[in-house]
Amino acid sequence: MKENLETVSSLTTHREGESFQCQNCGRKQERCLSCQQARHLDTSIFKHTAPLRNLDLVTLAISLLLQMEIERLQRRNRYLLQVLLFLKRKLERRGKSLDPVAAQSPVLSWYGTTPEPRRWWVRPRTHRRWWREEVLPLWDEEMWVSNFRMSKETLFELSNCLRPHLERQVTTLRQPISVEERVAIAIWWLSSPLLYRKVASRFGVGESTVAIIGIEVCLAIEKELLGKTVQLGDYRQIMAGFADLGFPHCIGAIDETHIPVRPPVRRPGTLLNGKNSYIVLQGTTDHAGRFIDIEVGHSGRNHDAHVFRHSTIYQAMEEGVFVPGNPHMEFNGVQIPPLILGDGAYPLRTWLMKPYGGNLDKRKQTFNLSLCRARNVVERAFGRLKSRWGCLSSHLTVAEKNFVPIVSACVVLHNICETKGHVLTPQVPARRKHVLPAQEESELGKGVGEGEKVRSAVAGLLMGER
Template sequence: MEHALLYTLFRMQSKRRRRNFLRRLRHKKQHLLFAAFSLAAAVHFRTERHTWVKVRSQHWWEDIVLASFTEQDWVSSFRLGRRTFAYLCVSLKSRIIKRDTHLRQAIPVQKRVAVALWYLATGSGYNTISHLFGLSRSSVCVCVWEVCSAMVSCMQKHIQLPTGQRLLDIMDGFERLWGFPQCAGAIDGSHIPITAPQLYAKDYFNRKGHHSIILQALVDYQSQFTNINVGWAGSVHDARVLRNSSIFDLAERGVLFPEHTRSIAGIDVPITVLGDAAYPLMPWLMKPYSDHGQLMGDQQHFNYRLSRARMTVECAFGRLKGRWRCLLKQSELELKRVPVVVTACCILHNLCEQNGETFDNEWLQGQSESGTLEETQEMAPVLQQQQQQQQPHAHNIRMAFTKFFSEQGRQQQ
C-alpha cells in the first residue's frame, strides 16, 4: 500500500495536487505515512534556491584591464593614464568607498571610478557598461552619479578664477601667444544635448533644433576652464546667461580682477575678457565690431586679433567634448543631474590638461559647432540698458586696442 501511495504521489506534477494529497493523509491521522511522504516529496521535488547576488563575469576588468592594459590602452579607454587615474581614486576615496557586508562585497573604489570614466568617455548605455564590468545596471547608475558628485564636491580647486601670479601668467600667455595684452580669458557658451524634459520642454529647445542646456565657460590661454556656469535652458540668449552668472556680478562690483591697468594708446585699460558678438560691449568685456560691410581696415584687424585670441575657448569646448563624449549625446540622467555630470567633465578636462594627458585628434570627429548664439538675436533689456550706460568708456577701450594693433601692424611691415 505504501509503495502504491508513493508511486501516486510522484506522478503528481502539480504542487497543489501533492499538497492536497498530503493533507488527506494527515487528516486520516496517518502521521508516519505523512512524515515519510513529506520527506520523499521534499527530496524528489526539491528546487534550487535563488542566489542573493547574480553571478557576473569579472574577466574583462580583472584579467584584461588591471592585468594587461598598457598606458596607451588606459588613455584610449578612460581618457587618462594610470598615474592620473590613481590620483583621482585617492582624491575621491573618502567619499565613494563602501564597506563589505555579510551579504555581499562592496565594489572597489578603482572599479567605481573606472565605471564612471567609461560612461563619461564613451557615452555608452548602462546595460552595455553593466555587462562589461560585471555589475548590475542599477550599480552602474549609482557609480556614475556618486563619482561625479564627489568630484564636484571635493575637486573644485581645479576650476578657479586666477589670482596673483597665476593671473599674471595668463595675461602674459595671451599677449605672448595671441598678441592680445591685458587679457585674462575668453568667454563663450556651448549647448549640451539633453532628453526633452516633461516640464517646460519648449524652454530647452534651442535654435539648432534640439533640446539642450547651456555651458558658459571662461577659459585661459591654455584652454583650461577658470569659471563655468551650467544649467540654463537652451533657448536662453548667451547674454542673459552672462547677466545671471557670478562672472557678471563680480565684474560689476569691480572685484573680478584686481585694478591692474595698462596705458594703451593713451587710455588706461583694465584687465579684460574676450567675447563674441553675442555679448555686450563692457569696459571689462571686449567684443568685435559689428560687420555690416563698412568696417575700416583697423577695425577688421581688431576683429581678427580678437577672434584669434578667442580660439582658446573654442579649442576648450572641442577638447572637452572630444574626451568626454557623453556630452555629445542625449543624457539618460534626470535633468537636475546633468549639470553635475557636465561640471565633473570640466574638472576632468582641466585635470587632464594640467597633467599633460595625451589627446587624440580623432576624438574631435563627429562634433558640431559649439553652439554660440548669433548677434542677430535680441539682447536682454537689462543688458541693453547696462550697455548704454557703459558704452562710452568701453568704446574708448576698444578703440585703444584698435590703435595699438594698427601701430603694431605698421611697425611689422
C-alpha cells in the same frame, strides 16, 4: 564447561522464531540464527506498548497534514504578493498614486511598506575579472589614455581624492566594488553616449549599478574638485600667455555651447531652442584651454547675453573681484582693466571685448584679427571637451537634477587631462553651436560707451600707436 556446550548444541536445533525452555532460568527464549544469540521473550510488553505505537502513527499523520497546510499557505501568499505587485505597477503606469487605494485597503497599505524580495544579493557574473586581470596589469599608457582619457597614474590619483566619498564598507555578505573601479566605470560611462548596457557588459556589473556609480562619482567630483580645479590660476601667467597669442592684458576667453538633454517629463518645452532640448554651458578658459569659470543649467532657448548677464563671472568682473587686485594698465589716458574676449553675441563692456561690426578700416580689422586669434582657444577647448566626453554630444538620459553634476564633472576631468598633458587623438564630430540673433546693446544696460573707449585704446595699442 560441558554443560554450556550442551546448552549451545540444544539451541542450534531450534528454528528461527521458535521459542524454547531455557535450561538455566526456566524462561521462554528465542534464538536468532543470524546473530547466534538468545533473548528472553516478555509477551506482556507488546500489550503495554500498543497505545504508544498508535500514538506515533497519529502524530505522524498530523505532522504531514500541518506541513501540507503550511506549503499551501506559502503558495497562496506568493500568489497574493504577485497580484499586489501587478496592481501596484498598473497604478504607477497610469500615473496614479497608491496612497488613496492604500487608505482603503489594509493589504495594499501593508504591501507598500514591505520591500520586494530579491532573487539574489549580487547577480552572478562570468566576466568580472576583466578589470583586475587585463586592464590593470596589461594595458599600457596609450591604451589607458585612449579608453579612460587619462593615464593609470592620473586615474589612481583621482580615486584617492574621491575615496572619502566613494569607499564602501567590506561586509561578510559581499566584497564591494573598489574605488578605482568605480571611478573607471564612471569615466568609461562619461566618455561614451551614456551606453549603460555596453559599460555594464564591459565591467561585468548590472546596468543599474553603472547608473548609480556614474551619478555618485559625478556628485563626488562636483563636491570635492570643482572649486579646486575650475578657478583662476596665476593671472600673470595667463596674461603672458594671451600676450603671446597677440592680445594684451587678457585673462580669459568666453563662449558657450549647448548640451542636448532628455526633456523633463512635466516641463517638456522649457529647454527647447527651436531644434531640440538643450541646456547651456558657458565657459571661460585661459590661454591653455583650461576652464577658469563655468555656468551650467540655463535653458537652451536663452540668448548668450542673457546667460552671461546672469552668470557669476559677470557679477565678479563688474565688481572687480574676479582677478586679485584687479590690476589696470593705462594707454593714452584710458584705464584698461583685465579683459575677457567674447564673440559678437556678447555685450561690450569695459572688461569684455567683442569684434567690430559694419565697415572696417585697417585699425578695426587688425583688432578683430587679433581678438579672433586669441579667442580661438575657447573654441578649441569646447571641441576637446566634447571629444573627450561623448555624453555631452548625445542626449543626457538622466534625471533633470543630475544635468549640472554630470556637465560639471566633465569640465573638471577636462581640466585634469589638460593639466596632465593627456592628448586626445580619436576623431570626433566638431562642436556645434546654436547662435541666436544678436540683441541690441541698448537692451543690455549701461557701460557700452566706456567699453567703446577701452576697445579703441586696445585697438590703438595693437596698431602700435603711442
